[in-house]
Amino acid sequence: xxxxxxxxxxxxxxxxxxxxxxxxxxxxxxxxxxxxxxxxxxxxxxxxxxxxxxxxxxxxxxxxxxxxxxxxxxxxxxxxxxxxxxxxxxxxxxxxxxxxxxxxxxxxxxxxxxxxxxxxxxxxxxxxxxxxxxxxxxxxxxxxxxxxxxxxxxxxxxxxxxxxxxxxxxxxxxxxxxxxxxxxxxxxxxxxxxxxxxxxxxxxxxxxxxxxxxxxxxxxxxxxxxxxxxxxxxxxxxxxxxxxxxxxxxxxxxxxxxxxxxx
Numbered sequence: 001x002x003x004x005x006x007x008x009x010x011x012x013x014x015x016x017x018x019x020x021x022x023x024x025x026x027x028x029x030x031x032x033x034x035x036x037x038x039x040x041x042x043x044x045x046x047x048x049x050x051x052x053x054x055x056x057x058x059x060x061x062x063x064x065x066x067x068x069x070x071x072x073x074x075x076x077x078x079x080x081x082x083x084x085x086x087x088x089x090x091x092x093x094x095x096x097x098x099x100x101x102x103x104x105x106x107x108x109x110x111x112x113x114x115x116x117x118x119x120x121x122x123x124x125x126x127x128x129x130x131x132x133x134x135x136x137x138x139x140x141x142x143x144x145x146x147x148x149x150x151x152x153x154x155x156x157x158x159x160x161x162x163x164x165x166x167x168x169x170x171x172x173x174x175x176x177x178x179x180x181x182x183x184x185x186x187x188x189x190x191x192x193x194x195x196x197x198x199x200x201x202x203x204x205x206x207x208x209x210x211x212x213x214x215x216x217x218x219x220x221x222x223x224x225x226x227x228x229x230x231x232x233x234x235x236x237x238x239x240x241x242x243x244x245x246x247x248x249x250x251x252x253x254x255x256x257x258x259x260x261x262x263x
Contacts (some may be wrong), residue, residue, distance in 0.1 A: 007082060010149040010165035010181065011188045013134030014080035014127065015207040018073065019249045022049060025061050028247050031224035032217060033142035033209065035059070041108055055137035058143045075251040079147045080125040080134065080207040081165065081189075086112045089126055092164045093118075099104030118152040119160045122203040139210055145256060146208035148190040150201075154179050157191050157203075208254040214241045217255045221245050 007013070009087060019025040026037040026049055029182045035051040035058065049061040052205075064073055083089045086104045093100060093116050101123070103114030111129040151157050158169045158179050168182040179191035189198050194201075211217040214232045217249070222228060227253065230244035242256035 007129070008183050009082060009135050009163075010167040010183045011082050012079050012123070012144075013129060014050075014060070014125075014145070015077055015081045015135075015144055016062060016080075017075070017077050017247070017253075018064050018068070019071075019075045019247075019251060020064055021249055022047065022061060022063040025247065025249060025251075026051075028221075028224045029059075029061070032136060032221045032226070033058075035142065037061070040239060053137065053140075053142045056143075058135055058137060058146050075254050076204070077207040078125055079207060080113075080124065080127045082134070083126050083128055083165070083251045086114050086126055086128045089164060090114055090116070096160050096163050098160060098164065105142075118149075118157060118203075120149075120153045120157045120203045122149055122151065122205055123159070124205055138246040140175050141210050141212040143210055144167065144208040144259070146190065147188075147256075148192050148206045148208065148254075149203065150192050150194050150206060151203040152194050153203075154193045156193045206252070206254055208242070208256050211257050213254040214243050214255055214257050218243050218245065221247075221255075224248070 019027060029035045037054055038050040038052055039048060050057055051059040051061060052251055090100050098118045099117040101115045101117055106111050106112050110132050111127055114126045116124055116126060135144055137143050149157055161167055162169045163182060169179060170182060171177060171179045177193050180187045182187040194221050218228050218232055225248040227246045228243055229246050231241040232241055234241050239259040240256055244254055246252050
């Protein structure tokens with residue numbers, strides 16, 4: 001993905017990690033991806049840690065506040081999707097059966113944000129980014145490269161996002177059906193059909209980070225206190241290798257090496 005694509009309606013353009021220990025999480029991801037932390041103070045007074053790769057913004061980390069902890073919100077990675085008009089998008093969210101959980105709210109110098117729950121139960125952030133535009137680089141080792149919704153109801157999810165975000169939907173029927181969301185003909189996100197063999201977990205948006213060597217990235221993650229929920233494996237029919245990792249506080253993310261990436 002290129003930056004111009006990330007600014008378009010329906011395109012994932014940022015991801016951040018909610019954690020129980022900000023400093024420890026900064027250290028973990030620095031060890032895994034080489035990120036450096038740039039802490040800022042949000043309008044609500046909370047600390048937000050912008051993660052940079054060679055000086056460019058690639059992700060965020062923040063500590064779960066007391067309200068989130070009281071609701072037993074676990075550490076997790078969250079996906080943000082660019083929208084042209086947050087309020088109009090939220091109207092479509094409710095019309096199509098989704099739920100608005102928080103917002104919309106304005107963050108100075110960042111833009112307008114809202115958090116929703118879609119019709120299959122997954123959480124997602126909607127963001128009209130202005131003047132900021134999210135990640136400053138994609139698809140290089142240590143940067144976000146893909147976002148994927150995991151659900152047992154892919155058709156229901158695809159119909160929701162097609163109507164709410166105006167994205168194109170294409171389902172590929174291979175060994176395992178896979179749905180791709182497209183903007184202007186470009187693939188920007190996916191919907192994976194979960195099976196019992198994958199385990200029993202709620203619908204969620206996963207964040208993938210690019211790696212030049214997945215096996216080595218996994219070793220670094222384990223050495224830094226993380227876990228490999230799924231050891232490195234090759235994806236059948238795709239020239240790619242990936243792994244599923246969990247940081248020391250419980251947030252799950254993927255690392256992947258793909259030989260060919262669509263801009």
